[in-house]
Amino acid sequence: MIRMTACAMVTLTLGSVSAMAQDVAVITPYLAQPGTQFYVDGFTARAQELGWNVNVIDTAGDVAAVISRIEDMVTQGVDAIVINVDPAQVGAGLQAAADAGIPVVGMDAGSDPLVAANITSNGYAMAAETAVYVANRIGGQGNVVMFTFDPFPPVQVRGVIADAVFANFPDITVLDRITPDVSDGGIAGSRAAMEALLAANPAPGSIAAVWAAWDQPALGALQAIEAAGRANEGIVITGIDANPQARDAIAQGGNFEASVAQDFVGIGTTAADTVARLLAGEPVVQRVIYVPTRLVTIANAE
Amino acid sequence: MTASLRRYGGVLGMVAIVAFFALSLPDTFLTARNLLNITQQVSMLAVVAATMTVVMVMGDFDLSVGAMASLAGVVAGVLFVQGWPVPLAVGAALAVGLVGGLLNGILVSFVGILPFVATLATLTIFSGTAFIISDGRTIFGRDIPASFSGFARDGLALGMVDGRSLALPNLTLVALGVVALVWVVLEHTSYGRRLYAIGGNREAARLAGIRVVQLRFSAFAFTAVGAAMAGLMTASRVASANPTQGDGLMLTGIAAVFLGMTLTRDGQPRVLASLAGVMVLGVLDNGLTQMRVDSYLREVMVGLIILTSVGVSALSQRRR
Missing domain, CATH: 3.40.50.2300 (Response regulator)
Known part of the structure; x- marks a missing residue:
């Protein structure tokens, strides 16, 4: 020693x-x-x-x-x-x-x-970026599905901002505001919820966009839309955080169009x-x- | 000469470590504030190592202590959320420790499963239970009563030094109390002497009329209740509870007892030697951090020092 x-x-x-x-x-x-x-x-x-x-x-x-x-x-x-x-x-x-x-x-x-x-990073600003991206992309009208998670304060603030942005467009309707089951990481629970919504709204164009407060629900919604064969309806999906999986999906040019990267x-x-x-x-x-x-x-x- | 070097080599090594830090950090290491700080930092480990000594005396050990520490913290946390008063929640968490210890004792003594296997299994049971009752979440913030988290921040005021108050931390006092209790039990009761007899030769102890099964059964209760207490101390210190926060105590606790065994004449676990082992680990963490040694290098060095001291001790035992 x-x-x-x-x-x-x-x-x-x-x-x-x-x-x-x-x-x-x-x-x-x-x-x-x-x-x-x-x-x-x-x-x-x-x-x-x-x-x-x-x-x-x-x-x-x-x-x-x-x-x-x-x-x-x-x-x-x-x-x-x-x-x-x-x-x-x-x-x-x-x-x-x-x-x-x-x-x-x-x-x-x-x-x-x-x-x-x-x-x-400013959670309010990140949510504003993607919410207005959605609103502008769908021309200020249509049904939007929101994925939020209010029990976790940093994510809750994102939902508040998206609520405000969509409320400011008279022709945008929030079809549902879903709190997904996150015990498995958030993708599977969001996918199941999105599949149910797609089944309830079968008409093409009845869902214009999915706004997710973080990337996992956006990825789950993307999987649901692709599995339902409705990838070519032009449903716009956005997430937040820009994790590698989300970047990959965005780069492929599918429905998942935007996310926000922290510096x-x-x-x-x-x-x-x-x-x-x-x-x-x-x-x-x-x-x-x-x-x-x-x-x-x-x-x-x- | 060589015999006495062997006998006191471990002690000299510890003195050398302290002297090294004292020389390298002349202004900050050997100050009352820093030394009190170290006692607080190692207090949870001291409780785990002291109670671990009780079973290691018999040649057994308990791998479930870290998981039990996590579980006890989570139990208290969940009960706080449900509005239980602090003393009741703390009592319930300690009771969970007692039940877990008795379970370990039954498996090891009455059923006769090897301690390694039995406590490895209860480790995963305790850990899984902690995840189940906490839902995998960290309980923190307003859910933790101020009187509970305040306990770890308070202490016995010793006066003012450099315009800042100096206190003997509550956590240190708890650890000293547990060490003193285990010392009395092991060194000054026939119960303790019987445990050492079991460790010396289980079969001979049995033939001499010592109730080996009952003693092994009861000894595991010390370890688990000590672990639960350490878990509560950790939860108080971090003002939160999550299902993994005590896990690290197990390996370091066993390492401390092994380090301590290199100090004793016959290479047996002794609680004061375990305490010395704990202090060495605490001093290394504190001193190397202050010397700005890279944290990963620090872990490697701590491991090497454990190996060196235990290795030297093993070699000298063999030559004897």
Whole structure:
């Protein structure tokens, strides 16, 4: 064990960098997830330009360990901490940082009084993008099927906006507002619901569009429409999030026409910029900072 | 000389680790605040490792502790959602632990299934149950009473240091209480001595009139109730409950007991040695994080240190 420790000592001495620059810790349980890696890449790239020492800590899914690592970073006296985890679950760590006067910035983390600012995508804006896409695409008239999920707040806000957009077109009728069964991921439950609706509305053109608050119901609706042999009726489908499966469907030029991509790298970059502002002593009054999203259609789906 | 090096090698290794961090992190490592912090961070692991020691004394072990920790947290969480008062929900979660422990005990002692198989099966049962009653969701936010999540944030005030209050965390106090209880049971009761006798030679213990079956049955209750308590401590610390949040405690808990066994003269599990093992793991996590060692490299190093110390101990035992 002694030899091991000596060995460790060499490794650590080589690994540590002189701590003259600003020290910033990024702590997440979710580094293995693709989205998180983009956030962190965006953050570290900008941090490098700013000359910071960034310590990325992954707790491999362990939320309790996030608290421990925040406490360790507070003990170490870092200049700022960035988290990518629900702040409500790491309140004990946030309190330790607040007591030590160390600012905490969230990267798509959720809002909390102890988080100086949370950097994320604007769910309201994303829903507006696809809802007006649908309304414009069907010429402001026809029956629209909505897939929403109100129990989950980030998705609930999307539904509210789509409601408002469709209500503003007198000739658009919302045929049904479906909350799909999501226990299997959302595709199968949405497909079953869509199949029932297609059966209830057999006339071609009786369903003009499907607006889904995220991609899985859109994919389920697409499967139902194709299986029912009604792919050539011109039913317009939109989703949100632009996951790989959705991009693939959009690129194929079928009924699934549009989705919205979040700028994960941009969220990381903006988080670094926000940390820089806090470190410079600038007041950051916006507790939630939105990074623009991008509409994905066949023109740019690849 | 070599004998004493063997005897105290593990202790020296631990001292070396602490000294290394103390030298590398002169301003932040050996501070009261950081040390109290470490005790809080390892408190859940300490409870699991201390109660795991009870069954490891007999040469058994319990793989279901992590799943039980998750299950207990979820049980409390679901009862909070249904409006149960905190003490009742906590009591019910501990009762679930007791029932689970007795189930393990029945399977291992009365039925005679190998502990590895029996507790592997109950691991999946507990884990599945946690998913069923929570619907796979995380229970958090307003559903968790403030008095429950506040417990993990509070402590016994020790005064002010650098303008910030310093406290002995409640979680640390709970862990100390459990360790003390297990220490008394194992080291100062005939019950504990009989468990060690079973671990020494089960057949001889039986022939000497020790009721092996009943003792093994009861010992598993300690482990599961300890696991349930650790699960509640975790839930309080993260102010939420989900069906997997305690799972990691099992392997680390067993590792801590093994680390501790390298410290004892006869290589037997001793609860204070298990506590030392827990502290080594906690110190490594804390120190390496502060030294900004990559988190994946950190995991590899912790594994290597466990292997090295247990390996050295095994080799020296064989030479004896």
